[in-house]
Amino acid sequence: MTTRRIGSPLAHLLDSADLLVTCGPGGVGKTTTAAALGLAAARAGRRVVVVTIDPAKRLADALGIDAAGSNQPHLVAGAVTGPGSFSALMLDAEKTFDQLIRDRAGDAAQTILDNSVYRSIAGSLAGAQEYMAIERLHQLHHSGDYDLVVIDTPPSRHAIDVLEAPDRLVSFLSNPVYRALTIPSRSFAKVTNAASSAFLWTVKRLAGPKIVEDTIEFFRSISGLEAGLRTRAAEMSALLRADHTAFVLVSSPRAEAIDEASYLATALHDGGFRLGGVVVNLVHPLPPALHLDDDTLDGITGPLAEQIAYHRELTALAEGERAELESLIALAGDAPVCEVPLLDHDVHDVDALIELGGVLVD
Numbered sequence: 389m390t391t392r393r394i395g396s397p398l399a400h401l402l403d404s405a406d407l408l409v410t411c412g413p414g415g416v417g418k419t420t421t422a423a424a425l426g427l428a429a430a431r432a433g434r435r436v437v438v439v440t441i442d443p444a445k446r447l448a449d450a451l452g453i454d455a456a457g458s459n460q461p462h463l464v465a466g467a468v469t470g471p472g473s474f475s476a477l478m479l480d481a482e483k484t485f486d487q488l489i490r491d492r493a494g495d496a497a498q499t500i501l502d503n504s505v506y507r508s509i510a511g512s513l514a515g516a517q518e519y520m521a522i523e524r525l526h527q528l529h530h531s532g533d534y535d536l537v538v539i540d541t542p543p544s545r546h547a548i549d550v551l552e553a554p555d556r557l558v559s560f561l562s563n564p565v566y567r568a569l570t571i572p573s574r575s576f577a578k579v580t581n582a583a584s585s586a587f588l589w590t591v592k593r594l595a596g597p598k599i600v601e602d603t604i605e606f607f608r609s610i611s612g613l614e615a616g617l618r619t620r621a622a623e624m625s626a627l628l629r630a631d632h633t634a635f636v637l638v639s640s641p642r643a644e645a646i647d648e649a650s651y652l653a654t655a656l657h658d659g660g661f662r663l664g665g666v667v668v669n670l671v672h673p674l675p676p677a678l679h680l681d682d683d684t685l686d687g688i689t690g691p692l693a694e695q696i697a698y699h700r701e702l703t704a705l706a707e708g709e710r711a712e713l714e715s716l717i718a719l720a721g722d723a724p725v726c727e728v729p730l731l732d733h734d735v736h737d738v739d740a741l742i743e744l745g746g747v748l749v750d
């Protein structure tokens with residue numbers, strides 16, 4: 389029963405969603421799918437921005453987004469002729485973090501931005517990239533400039549990290565060490581008083597006084613941000629679960645990818661996120677049937693026998709992939725599942741994205 393849905397188009401999703409998040413295991417085509425879906429929606433008349441994360445260099449060049457990662461949307465010239473528009477950007481986690489500080493920290497913003505401790509953690513904090521991907525999505529969604537924001541997700545060892553990023557920020561803010569360092573009243577006084585202690589005097593001698601002062605200053609200045617960060621994390625958590633937000637789960641037909649994608653499908657469901665569609669990318673097409681019985685085929689000799697052996701190998705591979713996929717298709721529930729063949733070329737330019745978009749939509 390389930391296989392009938394394979395090949396179902398994602399066109400409805402491109403028409404109705406405000407936010408699409410492509411997610412899935414590493415290397416299966418998340419970035420490519422995000423770009424192809426975004427371009428297809430733009431060509432159907434919507435104003436689209438695609439946020440890519442670490443795109444392959446040639447794809448970035450084709451989209452014109454490798455110019456030192458400005459973190460700003462860039463209109464992709466010549467991609468769309470109708471009323472729609474197609475913009476792309478490469479996520480810069482550090483610049484997004486800076487923008488968040490500017491939006492939230494008021495007068496303290498510049499002090500934080502100039503702080504050496506802040507500078508060394510912005511962008512490299514565990515989970516910062518995942519969090520900033522969602523933050524950037526939130527900023528673009530609320531800019532009013534786009535009908536559809538498509539966001540790619542980073543290759544996470546645990547793909548689930550992206551979904552949990554806002555909640556993880558809240559638990560970081562609740563962490564006892566963080567709290568001890570930032571509670572402005574008595575505990576904070578302890579930290580600042582401790583700055584003159586023998587221990588910190590030694591640290592100052594070894595690491596330089598600036599780093600100690602900057603550490604204390606950093607925690608003191610971000611304590612004023614806490615309420616704002618919590619609010620933003622809650623907003624993002626809600627945005628990821630909103631009616632017009634959908635996740636597009638991308639997988640390949642390889643067993644390990646299917647395992648990871650299945651885990652993610654379950655996590656989406658359990659977390660209250662909407663699975664809008666599944667893209668099974670890099671699938672080997674099923675060769676046409678030969679309509680000859682095995683005895684006849686076995687009796688064939690010469691060069692044709694080699695061709696037949698190759699045909700059998702490909703058929704076995706393609707059938708094996710389809711058997712592996714059954715469990716993932718079952719997990720997709722009502723979401724359409726779209727099969728995308730392994731093309732004989734990379735998808736690194738606008739024409740190839742249009743070709744891929746055609747497979748995903750038609």
Ligand SMILES: Nc1ncnc2c1ncn2[C@@H]1O[C@H](COP(=O)(O)OP(=O)(O)OP(=O)(O)O)[C@@H](O)[C@H]1O
Nearest residue numbers: 414415416417418419420543670729730731734735
């Ligand atoms: N259907 C396809 N046929 C052939 N090549 C493809 C197809 N889809 C994607 N590719 C190629 O596969 C490579 C990996 O794709 P992509 O970068 O989109 O994967 P990803 O899931 O974003 O990887 P990562 O987890 O590293 O971010 C790219 O070179 C891309 O051009």
Ligand SMILES: [Mg+2]
Nearest residue numbers: 418419441442
């Ligand atoms: Mg990618």
